[in-house]
Amino acid sequence: MVERNSLLLVTLLLGFFGNASTAEETAVGKALYAQSCAACHGVKLEGGKTQSLIDSIWQFGQKRSYVFRNIKYGIADFAMPAYEVALTDKQIDQVIDYILAMEKEIGTPKPPLPQALHTLDYQVKVEVVADGLDVPWAIDFLDKRRALVTERGGQLRTVVDGKLLPQPVSGTPEVVAEGQGGLMDVAVDPEYAENGWIYLAYSHALPKREGKGRPLTMTRLVRGHIRENAWVDQEVLYEAAPEFYGSTRHHYGCRIVFDPEGYLYFSVGERGIGRHAQDLSRPTGKVHRIHRDGSIPKGNPFVGVEAALPTIFTYGNRNPQGLAVHPQTGRVWESEHGPMGGDELNLLSAGRNYGWPEVSFGRNYNGNIISELSDRAGIDAPALYWKPSIAVCGIDFVRGDRFPKWRNQLLVGALKYEEVRLLDIRGDRVIHQEIILKNAGRVRDVACGPDGAVYVVLNGPGTVLRLTPADPDGVFSSL
Numbered sequence: 001m002v003e004r005n006s007l008l009l010v011t012l013l014l015g016f017f018g019n020a021s022t023a024e025e026t027a028v029g030k031a032l033y034a035q036s037c038a039a040c041h042g043v044k045l046e047g048g049k050t051q052s053l054i055d056s057i058w059q060f061g062q063k064r065s066y067v068f069r070n071i072k073y074g075i076a077d078f079a080m081p082a083y084e085v086a087l088t089d090k091q092i093d094q095v096i097d098y099i100l101a102m103e104k105e106i107g108t109p110k111p112p113l114p115q116a117l118h119t120l121d122y123q124v125k126v127e128v129v130a131d132g133l134d135v136p137w138a139i140d141f142l143d144k145r146r147a148l149v150t151e152r153g154g155q156l157r158t159v160v161d162g163k164l165l166p167q168p169v170s171g172t173p174e175v176v177a178e179g180q181g182g183l184m185d186v187a188v189d190p191e192y193a194e195n196g197w198i199y200l201a202y203s204h205a206l207p208k209r210e211g212k213g214r215p216l217t218m219t220r221l222v223r224g225h226i227r228e229n230a231w232v233d234q235e236v237l238y239e240a241a242p243e244f245y246g247s248t249r250h251h252y253g254c255r256i257v258f259d260p261e262g263y264l265y266f267s268v269g270e271r272g273i274g275r276h277a278q279d280l281s282r283p284t285g286k287v288h289r290i291h292r293d294g295s296i297p298k299g300n301p302f303v304g305v306e307a308a309l310p311t312i313f314t315y316g317n318r319n320p321q322g323l324a325v326h327p328q329t330g331r332v333w334e335s336e337h338g339p340m341g342g343d344e345l346n347l348l349s350a351g352r353n354y355g356w357p358e359v360s361f362g363r364n365y366n367g368n369i370i371s372e373l374s375d376r377a378g379i380d381a382p383a384l385y386w387k388p389s390i391a392v393c394g395i396d397f398v399r400g401d402r403f404p405k406w407r408n409q410l411l412v413g414a415l416k417y418e419e420v421r422l423l424d425i426r427g428d429r430v431i432h433q434e435i436i437l438k439n440a441g442r443v444r445d446v447a448c449g450p451d452g453a454v455y456v457v458l459n460g461p462g463t464v465l466r467l468t469p470a471d472p473d474g475v476f477s478s479l
């Protein structure tokens with residue numbers, strides 16, 4: 001009896017930790033691998049018809065859950081078959097255990113950060129401007145010499161002349177750094193030189209309710225000044241009514257941008273409840289537009305519409321992780337974390353519906369169909385969607401004189417695929433896409449600085465990179 005109980009306990013623990021493996025399990029994994037995978041990935045996992053699985057490069061996502069998903073559902077468009085039918089979940093886990101054990105035993109370590117990148121138009125120099133950050137989320141610039149970087153845990157950091165100051169800004173608002181939440185976007189007022197305003201978006205908690213579970217949270221927007229490295233003069237610009245706070249800890253949105261007319265746009269994800277994105281009486285699953293002092297523009301699309309919130313600019317947005325304003329047209333582009341195979345790039349128009357969850361190219365992460373529809377009258381189709389999902393995140397347009405051939409093209413960061421892509425956009429269409437950085441780490445944010453350089457915020461290693469042309473007038477410029 002005692003023995004059975006302890007066996008049960010071991011089984012439960014194995015089940016709980018999921019990826020514990022024994023020699024026996026590895027042997028099962030090895031056999032399954034030989035039978036199902038070796039023909040393409042090589043007998044020793046070294047690659048063959050396709051890539052190696054032991055080179056420490058996981059171009060479709062390194063987290064175990066991503067690897068699992070890639071095997072179970074396959075990788076559409078890349079000829080990686082789905083094993084949903086052929087293998088049970090347990091067998092997939094056994095194969096992964098075997099692959100990871102082999103990676104540890106004979107794998108090659110991940111190559112160091114590249115010093116230079118070869119892109120179609122430029123040879124690009126890569127420098128590290130800040131390192132050792134704790135899950136950085138966003139970057140924005142005070143002037144040509146100084147940048148602010150948020151750390152999701154709640155700290156606001158300053159980079160001066162390419163050096164990270166050791167002391168974070170004191171007195172910034174308290175955040176709920178759980179799940180996907182924390183201190184998220186930082187945005188510098190377009191007239192910062194005159195007014196000094198800095199904007200923050202973060203996950204905010206209501207006071208804990210006596211005897212009830214954990215505190216309820218929601219996206220909140222504030223602005224303030226920084227004086228002597230302290231956050232002061234704080235004003236709350238957007239705070240949802242308490243009934244819109246929720247117990248989930250994901251899909252906060254939280255991106256902030258300004259258009260040439262001075263409007264402030266910010267995003268709020270649907271907090272995990274898809275149908276709320278279609279409900280105009282709720283703030284979640286929306287992009288909102290306000291004046292920079294928090295007041296509501298009279299020209300907003302739902303002002304005067306009964307039972308609709310007047311701050312709403314667009315709806316049906318799942319979890320908008322990137323917002324950027326086109327330097328010439330002044331229009332707002334939005335990137336949105338979709339479900340599996342449904343990451344989107346949208347061009348936003350006032351009052352429009354972007355479809356979530358009624359219309360999507362993606363599937364739920366358990367493989368279920370969300371919607372049979374990928375388009376429908378009355379719903380704006382994305383300008384571009386990524387299937388499989390790259391885990392799209394921050395976006396920004398290239399401005400300035402440093403990369404003239406890239407001017408007005410859109411930089412797109414991807415977490416899972418560890419990429420920076422460059423999108424050539426004409427009008428409302430994306431006509432070309434190039435991967436300019438790959439496998440340097442999970443990309444949380446990208447930004448073009450006032451110096452015209454491209455800044456890349458890497459979530460994983462906690463690094464900010466600076467990209468500049470190594471050959472501004474060199475061989476590549478004649479292409």
Ligand code: HEC
Pocket residue numbers: 033036037038039040041049050051053057058059060061067070071075078079080081083095
């Ligand atoms: C018919 C050939 C084929 C077979 C069989 C196959 N794969 Fe793949 N696999 C691919 C291709 C192609 C890719 C994408 C590679 C690329 O684009 O570089 C891929 C990608 C992957 C990836 C993603 C790697 C990354 O870098 O993120 C994993 C994990 C993977 N395969 C595991 C498996 C496992 C486990 C099996 C057996 C159960 C298997 N594959 C069987 C062709 C195959």
